[in-house]
Amino acid sequence: MTFMVTARTSTATPPKAPKTGLRERKKMQTRQAIRRAAYRLFEKQGYDATPVDQIAEAADVSPSTVFRYFPTKEDIVLTDEYDTVLEAAIRDRPATEPVVESLRRIAVETLGRSNARDRAELVQRTRLVRDVPALRGRAAEHTARDARMISAVVAERSGRPTGDLAVRVISAAVLAALQEALLRWAEDGHSDDLETLINETFDVLTHGLTL
Amino acid sequence: MTFMVTARTSTATPPKAPKTGLRERKKMQTRQAIRRAAYRLFEKQGYDATPVDQIAEAADVSPSTVFRYFPTKEDIVLTDEYDTVLEAAIRDRPATEPVVESLRRIAVETLGRSNARDRAELVQRTRLVRDVPALRGRAAEHTARDARMISAVVAERSGRPTGDLAVRVISAAVLAALQEALLRWAEDGHSDDLETLINETFDVLTHGLTL
DNA sequence: CGTCTTTTGAGAGTCACTCCCCGTTCAAGC
DNA sequence: GCTTGAACGGGGAGTGACTCTCAAAAGACG
Numbered sequence: 312m313t314f315m316v317t318a319r320t321s322t323a324t325p326p327k328a329p330k331t332g333l334r335e336r337k338k339m340q341t342r343q344a345i346r347r348a349a350y351r352l353f354e355k356q357g358y359d360a361t362p363v364d365q366i367a368e369a370a371d372v373s374p375s376t377v378f379r380y381f382p383t384k385e386d387i388v389l390t391d392e393y394d395t396v397l398e399a400a401i402r403d404r405p406a407t408e409p410v411v412e413s414l415r416r417i418a419v420e421t422l423g424r425s426n427a428r429d430r431a432e433l434v435q436r437t438r439l440v441r442d443v444p445a446l447r448g449r450a451a452e453h454t455a456r457d458a459r460m461i462s463a464v465v466a467e468r469s470g471r472p473t474g475d476l477a478v479r480v481i482s483a484a485v486l487a488a489l490q491e492a493l494l495r496w497a498e499d500g501h502s503d504d505l506e507t508l509i510n511e512t513f514d515v516l517t518h519g520l521t522l
Numbered sequence: 523m524t525f526m527v528t529a530r531t532s533t534a535t536p537p538k539a540p541k542t543g544l545r546e547r548k549k550m551q552t553r554q555a556i557r558r559a560a561y562r563l564f565e566k567q568g569y570d571a572t573p574v575d576q577i578a579e580a581a582d583v584s585p586s587t588v589f590r591y592f593p594t595k596e597d598i599v600l601t602d603e604y605d606t607v608l609e610a611a612i613r614d615r616p617a618t619e620p621v622v623e624s625l626r627r628i629a630v631e632t633l634g635r636s637n638a639r640d641r642a643e644l645v646q647r648t649r650l651v652r653d654v655p656a657l658r659g660r661a662a663e664h665t666a667r668d669a670r671m672i673s674a675v676v677a678e679r680s681g682r683p684t685g686d687l688a689v690r691v692i693s694a695a696v697l698a699a700l701q702e703a704l705l706r707w708a709e710d711g712h713s714d715d716l717e718t719l720i721n722e723t724f725d726v727l728t729h730g731l732t733l
Numbered sequence: 734c735g736t737c738t739t740t741t742g743a744g745a746g747t748c749a750c751t752c753c754c755c756g757t758t759c760a761a762g763c
Numbered sequence: 764g765c766t767t768g769a770a771c772g773g774g775g776a777g778t779g780a781c782t783c784t785c786a787a788a789a790g791a792c793g
Contacts, residue, residue, distance in 0.1 A: 448659020480699045487698035488691045
């Protein structure tokens with residue numbers, strides 16, 4: 312889910328035990344350097360107009376290093392370091408709670424824990440995803456994977472078989488809706504509060520989609 | 523919507539007046555030849571393992587011609603010739619009908635009009651979309667565009683402002699759900715009937731997504 | 734300090750796509 | 764039917780994302 316990326320790229324301490332050692336620290340630095348350079352260049356001249364070589368140069372590494380850190384150019388934007396965050400969060404919710412409610416809570420809480428810088432990055436990322444076809448596509452893959460994960464958890468929790476249609480439909484619909492809230496929020500001239508948008512979105516979902 | 527492609531690539535007469543003329547006929551032939559060759563090769567050796575040059579050779583045209591007909595390799599799978607079909611279908615439904623119901627009807631009716639060959643192609647396409655990341659991404663773009671279109675129609679129909687959150691959420695959720703039904707159907711060993719799956723899917727949506 | 738492992742950079746190669754130009758083919762008016 | 768303008772197909776050069784391989788450089792560790 313593009314949304315949870317907030318937590319992933321957050322400056323906060325990663326969930327896994329931070330490995331000590333100069334080597335690990337340097338890796339993190341390089342990773343950050345590449346991403347920062349990329350974002351700066353994307354902002355200035357656009358995603359497509361920015362070749363990877365240029366990013367490498369700006370980050371002062373070789374092009375091959377960029378690809379070693381990020382398998383594709385898209386991944387520079389859509390990093391996915393802490394995939395387990397979302398899953399853990401869901402599993403933390405009481406098993407009796409409806410999925411839709413779980414997701415709403417997680418979204419709002421994650422947001423509450425984010426700082427101004429995280430949010431600024433989230434806007435930039437969301438706009439990139441909205442405007443660049445390649446990124447939109449890639450984001451969809453992430454969403455699909457998240458949907459599978461959520462489906463698994465919900466199936467398990469509700470005792471339904473894996474791959475149950477209802478479970479999958481709900482998971483997919485919820486994520487699609489959340490994405491929509493995000494896009495709306497990142498729209499130019501977004502005066503709305505993201506938490507409010509998310510709550511409204513989930514209200515629509517639970518009220519039967521009649522319109 | 524990947525789904526409506528059934529109608530698009532159908533052997534049935536296209537919705538627009540079929541232009542006469544040798545030129546047009548030859549174009550159609552070339553287009554078909556390329557796509558058929560591509561599908562055959564994809565089936566045999568996989569999407570990624572099939573370079574465009576090889577498709578060109580199999581279809582007996584030059585590589586540049588392939589790109590003239592299909593802007594990207596992905597478009598050979600996800601053709602989009604009759605974009606207006608879906609929009610027209612929606613506008614044909616009574617304005618008082620809930621969107622979800624309109625979509626359900628359209629899906630089932632379109633399916634009813636399809637023949638065995640169309641369905642076979644639909645399975646193959648759906649599996650390709652499921653398995654090939656690039657295609658999954660591309661399909662998502664189509665879905666996003668369809669969602670915007672549906673939102674526009676629904677907003678207009680219900681008197682809500684363009685870009686209304688509820689409208690967008692519903693459109694996105696419905697399409698995501700439909701996609702899920704399709705994927706489920708195309709799963710290996712699909713014994714279920716697609717119409718049934720679609721109906722079940724929409725039932726889940728209208729029943730408030732509680733689970 | 735020396736060795737062992739990991740990381741990095743450089744270079745060559747593949748493939749999707751773009752651009753451009755030239756020869757061919759169809760269409761339409763005469 | 765014939766000509767002329769436009770559309771169409773082919774060829775080739777070029778770009779950019781990515782892959783692979785190999786050798787040099789740098790942290791880890793005794």
